[in-house]
Amino acid sequence: MHATAAVEVAGLVKRYGRSTAVDGLDLTVERGSVTAVLGPNGAGKTTTVEVCEGYRRPDAGQVRVLGLDPLADAAELRPRIGVMLQSGGIYPGVRAMEMLRHIASLHAHPLDTDALAERLGLGSCGRTPYRRLSGGQQQRLSLAMAVVGRPELVFLDEPTAGLDPQARRATWELVRELRADGVTVLLTTHFMDEAEELADRVAIVDAGRVIAHDEPAALCRGNARNTLRFEGRPGLDLESLLTALPPDCKAVEPAPGSYLITGEVKPQLLATVTAWCAQNGVLPDRIAVERHTLEDVFLELTGKELRG
Ligand SMILES: Nc1ncnc2c1ncn2[C@@H]1O[C@H](COP(=O)(O)OP(=O)(O)OP(=O)(O)O)[C@@H](O)[C@H]1O
Numbered sequence: 394m395h396a397t398a399a400v401e402v403a404g405l406v407k408r409y410g411r412s413t414a415v416d417g418l419d420l421t422v423e424r425g426s427v428t429a430v431l432g433p434n435g436a437g438k439t440t441t442v443e444v445c446e447g448y449r450r451p452d453a454g455q456v457r458v459l460g461l462d463p464l465a466d467a468a469e470l471r472p473r474i475g476v477m478l479q480s481g482g483i484y485p486g487v488r489a490m491e492m493l494r495h496i497a498s499l500h501a502h503p504l505d506t507d508a509l510a511e512r513l514g515l516g517s518c519g520r521t522p523y524r525r526l527s528g529g530q531q532q533r534l535s536l537a538m539a540v541v542g543r544p545e546l547v548f549l550d551e552p553t554a555g556l557d558p559q560a561r562r563a564t565w566e567l568v569r570e571l572r573a574d575g576v577t578v579l580l581t582t583h584f585m586d587e588a589e590e591l592a593d594r595v596a597i598v599d600a601g602r603v604i605a606h607d608e609p610a611a612l613c614r615g616n617a618r619n620t621l622r623f624e625g626r627p628g629l630d631l632e633s634l635l636t637a638l639p640p641d642c643k644a645v646e647p648a649p650g651s652y653l654i655t656g657e658v659k660p661q662l663l664a665t666v667t668a669w670c671a672q673n674g675v676l677p678d679r680i681a682v683e684r685h686t687l688e689d690v691f692l693e694l695t696g697k698e699l700r701g
Contacts, residue, residue: 397423397424398421398422398423398424398457399422399423399424399425399426399458399459399545399546399577399579400420400421400422400428400445400456400457400458400546400577400579401420401421401422401455401456401457401458402418402419402420402421402441402444402445402454402455402456403419403454403455403456404417404418404419404453404454404455405417405418405419405420405441405444405451405453405454405455405456406418406451406452406453406454407437407440407441407444407449407451407452407601408452413601414435414437414440414601415437415440415441415444415451415601416437416600416601416602417454417601417602418437418441418454418598418601418602418603419603420441420596420603420606422577422579422594423577423593423594424575424577425572425575425576425577426572426577426578426593426594427568427571427572427577427578427580427591427592427593427594428578428579428580428592428593428594428595428596429580429581429582429587429588429591429592429594429595429596430442430579430580430581430582430595430596430598431581431582431583431585431588431595431596431597431598431687431691432581432597432598432599432695433599433695436598436599436600436601437598437600437601437602438550438581438598439479439550439581441598442548442550442579442581444456444463445458445463445548445579446458446463446474446476446548447463447464447467447470447471450464458470458474458546459473459474459545459546472499472500472501472542473544473545473546474544474545474546474547474548475538475539475540475541475542475544475546475547475548476539476547476548477535477536477538477539477547477548477549477550477552478535478550479550479551479554482535483523483531483534483535483538484523485522485523485524486522486523486524487522487523488519488520488521488522488523489510489515489518489519489520489521489522489523489526489530489534490506490510490515490519490520492523492534492538493506493509493510493515493534493537493538493541494506496538496541496542497541497542499542500541500542500543502543503541503542503543504540504541504542504543506537506541509537509540509541510537512563512567513533513534513536513537513560513563513564513567514530514533514559514560514563515530515533515534515537518530528555529555529556529557529560532552532553532554532555532556532560533556533560533563533564536549536552536564536567540567540571544576545576545577546576546577546578546579547571547576547577547578547579548579548580549568549578549579549580549581550580550581551580551581551582551583552564552568552580552582553565553582553584553587554583561587565587565590565591568580568591569591572593578591580592585686585687585688585691588609588687589609589686589687592609593608594606594607594608594609595607595608595609595612595687597612597690597691597694597695599694599695604694604695605690605694609687612687612690613684613686613687613689613690619655619656619657619658619682619683619684620653620654620655620658620682620683621653621654621655621658621662621663621666621680621681621682621683622651622652622653622654622679622680622681622683623652623654623666623670623677623678623679623680623681624650624651624652624677624678624679624680625650625652625670625675625676625677625678626650626675627646627649627650628646628649629646629652629673629675630673631644631645631646631652633669633673634652634654634666634669637665637666637668637669638654638656638662638665638666639656639657639662639665641656641657642654642655642656642657642662643655643656654666658682658684663680663682666680667680
């Protein structure tokens with residue numbers, strides 16, 4: 394385990410009765426980075442995060458958060474981390490701003506609660522009891538509570554689930570600002586675009602294990618075969634084109650005049666194809682590099698849709 398990481402999980406196992414929710418999970422979150430944990434329902438994301446937060450006791454494995462043991466060192470760790478739970482943890486009768494101010498009062502240098510509430514669109518419901526807030530307002534209040542104490546590390550469990558597009562953007566903006574301020578963020582999400590937009594690194598979790606962990610762009614490059622597509626006159630000499638391409642590439646004409654090249658699409662490949670076109674008097678009508686998205690990578694790795 395390296396001391397510099399904000400979160401270090403090695404060989405984590407967590408069972409509920411006879412079912413194994415987390416099955417030897419390894420995860421490192423570097424300080425100052427945003428890591429998104431993606432996985433289908435029941436993959437073990439929440440359980441992993443709850444172990445890191447000190448809410449659950451692991452059955453096996455090692456967990457260090459800011460260099461501390463989340464259970465044994467809870468008193469030292471709690472003031473330094475912010476936690477946004479999926480639900481619960483808030484007394485139903487308490488008013489939204491009372492709750493936020495209360496949490497702020499527990500910290501030495503909290504953010505300005507009114508400004509934070511305003512940013513997250515909670516200004517108009519400050520006097521509303523928690524149980525009467527909409528689902529989205531409850532989410533945003535939980536987020537505000539997680540960040541108000543200026544934590545070093547924030548855990549966000551599905552921070553934008555159920556939010557409208559405007560609230561979602563406000564949440565993304567806040568996460569970007571946290572990162573800019575050097576705060577480490579570990580979030581779980583079902584949304585590929587959220588992971589792609591926000592995360593420095595994405596950990597794909599399936600059946601209680603991390604099956605891929607990398608930068609979003611690297612995941613897309615490493616696990617999916619990209620495509621170069623161009624359109625020109627039908628019946629071009631594919632044999633000749635293939636001899637110009639790197640050996641791992643394939644070229645097909647799935648429809649007359651439409652050409653698909655699959656393989657590792659690098660800038661040099663584009664140059665090779667355009668040079669071949671020039672040599673053969675072909676002026677493509679259209680030429681495009683079509684990248685596989687994180688969604689494709691996820692499906693390829695897990696065989697599952699994110700929302701099962
Ligand atoms: N308190 C519990 N008691 C029994 N089983 C549980 C408990 N909490 C979670 N599980 C089970 O453990 C597995 C992992 O659940 P977990 O909530 O960690 O997954 P998740 O990836 O966060 O899923 P989701 O995306 O649906 O929130 C699931 O099969 C779930 O049913």
